[in-house]
Amino acid sequence: MSNPFARAKYALSAHNFRQLPPDAGAEVAFAGRSNAGKSSCLNALVQQNALARVSKTPGRTQQLVFFDVAPQKHLVDLPGYGYAKVPQDLQAHWQQFLDGYFSTRDALQGLVVIMDIRHPLKDYDRQMLGYAASRGLPAHAVLTKADKLSRGAAANTLQAVRMELQRLWADTVSVQTFSAESKQGVDELRKVVSFWLQI
Numbered sequence: 001m002s003n004p005f006a007r008a009k010y011a012l013s014a015h016n017f018r019q020l021p022p023d024a025g026a027e028v029a030f031a032g033r034s035n036a037g038k039s040s041c042l043n044a045l046v047q048q049n050a051l052a053r054v055s056k057t058p059g060r061t062q063q064l065v066f067f068d069v070a071p072q073k074h075l076v077d078l079p080g081y082g083y084a085k086v087p088q089d090l091q092a093h094w095q096q097f098l099d100g101y102f103s104t105r106d107a108l109q110g111l112v113v114i115m116d117i118r119h120p121l122k123d124y125d126r127q128m129l130g131y132a133a134s135r136g137l138p139a140h141a142v143l144t145k146a147d148k149l150s151r152g153a154a155a156n157t158l159q160a161v162r163m164e165l166q167r168l169w170a171d172t173v174s175v176q177t178f179s180a181e182s183k184q185g186v187d188e189l190r191k192v193v194s195f196w197l198q199i
């Protein structure tokens with residue numbers, strides 16, 4: 001499969017509503033707990049080593065980061081959440097910003113939630129998937145670092161998560177396994193995101 005994301009490039013970072021690009025075109029947001037592997041997943045998706053910064057220090061992505069994929073087509077890297085050392089007033093600011101972004105952003109076509117396959121569906125993952133469901137937005141769960149499990153264990157987790165998502169949100173959330181290390185699942189993720197962006 002050719003890679004429609006190959007020309008993705010950094011566009012801007014927004015700390016608040018004023019800094020957001022115009023609400024036009026289409027965008028897909030990526031969320032994940034700190035250290036889940038979101039930056040590595042984005043880099044594998046676009047096939048660039050350093051588009052989204054990969055860091056061993058969790059929680060440093062503290063704004064909405066927009067990447068241009070094509071004219072008025074964006075990938076949006078949401079703040080890594082669940083990082084205990086962030087001051088509480090900043091947490092509150094992001095929470096408010098994220099709530100507003102999710103409830104009002106017309107360009108938003110879908111949400112990808114990146115989870116470490118060894119720790120899926122934590123509270124914040126459920127919260128993000130719940131946001132999407134509450135406004136009828138499709139969501140896609142990515143169980144990354146699948147290379148850390150045996151094939152059988154990864155398949156079992158996939159099945160368990162699929163059943164739980166089905167129970168909670170019926171058919172609005174899909175799920176796959178993924179590895180930025182082995183590149184397993186990259187094509188599947190590209191298909192979902194390019195369909196949402198219509199590219």
Ligand SMILES: Nc1nc2c(ncn2[C@@H]2O[C@H](COP(=O)(O)OP(=O)(O)OP(=O)(O)O)[C@@H](O)[C@H]2O)c(=O)[nH]1
Pocket residue numbers: 032033034035036037038039040041053054055056057058059060061079080144145146147148178179180181182
């Ligand atoms: N084995 C393996 N390690 C991975 C994979 N994806 C990410 N990692 C490692 O997990 C750590 C965190 O990865 P990042 O991509 O920086 O995670 P992040 O979710 O973007 O982290 P924040 O910047 O805190 O949001 C790094 O040490 C990565 O090398 C994967 O698919 N397999």
